[in-house]
Amino acid sequence: EPEVTQTPSHQVTQMGQEVILRCVPISNHLYFYWYRQILGQKVEFLVSFYNNEISEKSEIFDDQFSVERPDGSNFTLKIRSTKLEDSAMYFCASSDSGSAYEQYFGPGTRLTVT
């Protein structure tokens, strides 16, 4: 069964460094998303992406964040200058144009900022 994949599974970085989180969405899906979940808190929407551009973004997705689809399979989230409060699980999700645009999540990348 097709699934969303993410790399790395765990990333440790120092405050102020740039990180790139990678995702491979399900191959025939057209909509891509990033979410984060701080430990013990709810899953929060960051951004959606369709047709090579951002469709919607939340208040969390400020200028330090960017997304890109560098080729036909990868979807990336870049955090330019990491802060301690960026430590969280980051989930990529994708959906097709099904009846409810059901979103399927990848396994996540645990980002630890020290």
Place this chain on the structure above:
Amino acid sequence: QKEVEQNSGPLSVPEGAIASLNCTYSDRGSQSFFWYRQYSGKSPELIMFIYSNGDKEDGRFTAQLNKASQYVSLLIRDSQPSDSATYLCAVSEGGGADGLTFGKGTHLIIQP
């Protein structure tokens, strides 16, 4: 501000019984409703979605939607210990570009 409310639990249910999970949402513009299961340290796994008022059944799971009351529920029949997890309710306005707004989840424990 869109809000999705769930009782955090834990909700303890004996094995074989029916588990009933509830969710309310604030945005009347919400059109699609989802239930995800999340095991500790893992990602959300889609169980069911519903977008019409009424009931939708899939195996042991039944989702119920009442848009007038802004209420969504999930029933799990014949509960198994493997159903022990946190259940997340999520809503969207229904378009592909829309992000999901999640509740904090209900921690369900199935007692053998």
